[in-house]
Amino acid sequence: MTRNFILKSEEDTTKLAKSIAPHLSIGDIIALDGTLGVGKTFFTKQLGLELGVKEVINSPTFVLVNIYQGDKLKLFHIDLYRLKNNEDIWSLGIEEMLDEGVVVIEWPELAQPLMRGRTFKLNFSFDENDRKVELNVPTTVKIDFAGLTSN
Numbered sequence: 001m002t003r004n005f006i007l008k009s010e011e012d013t014t015k016l017a018k019s020i021a022p023h024l025s026i027g028d029i030i031a032l033d034g035t036l037g038v039g040k041t042f043f044t045k046q047l048g049l050e051l052g053v054k055e056v057i058n059s060p061t062f063v064l065v066n067i068y069q070g071d072k073l074k075l076f077h078i079d080l081y082r083l084k085n086n087e088d089i090w091s092l093g094i095e096e097m098l099d100e101g102v103v104v105i106e107w108p109e110l111a112q113p114l115m116r117g118r119t120f121k122l123n124f125s126f127d128e129n130d131r132k133v134e135l136n137v138p139t140t141v142k143i144d145f146a147g148l149t150s151n
């Protein structure tokens with residue numbers, strides 16, 4: 001199922017994260033696409049809050065992976081922006097992460113071959129004045145996007 005929303009403010013992105021969080025379970029992948037500064041890490045921070053992560057979530061640009069514990073789920077936050085080599089992707093252990101929790105991936109192209117789990121794809125972009133997002137979620141998931149404006 002594809003849905004498009006306008007994200008006028010951080011509040012809208014927060015609503016988006018709140019809508020999605022209750023549907024997540026172990027083995028799910030959340031692929032966050034979109035240009036620099038469009039709000040992928042901000043979305044992940046809000047998702048973490050919603051999952052009960054108590055630590056501050058920061059961009060894993062340099063470390064590649066950060067691991068957080070939520071109330072029920074572990075959250076793996078990956079940023080592949082600096083990963084140049086296709087082969088390095090296998091050494092990250094994404095498959096093992098999927099056995100243990102939910103995996104959020106910024107700049108997910110290189111991880112495409114590893115995406116076996118249920119995948120939620122979010123493609124963020126800048127509109128004229130706002131941000132927007134195209135969402136592709138598994139058809140079996142019925143998400144209530146209350147309060148968000150369709151595009």
Ligand SMILES: Nc1ncnc2c1ncn2[C@@H]1O[C@H](COP(=O)(O)OP(=O)(O)OP(=O)(O)O)[C@@H](O)[C@H]1O
Nearest residue numbers: 007008009010013035036037038039040041042131
């Ligand atoms: N919907 C929104 N409306 C307004 N500002 C936003 C929105 N979403 C995120 N921001 C702001 O945009 C800034 C950059 O966002 P963020 O770091 O999340 O981008 P990113 O996509 O992760 O970038 P990178 O590709 O560099 O990792 C943050 O300061 C954040 O507060």
Ligand SMILES: [Mg+2]
Nearest residue numbers: 040041059106
């Ligand atoms: Mg980021």
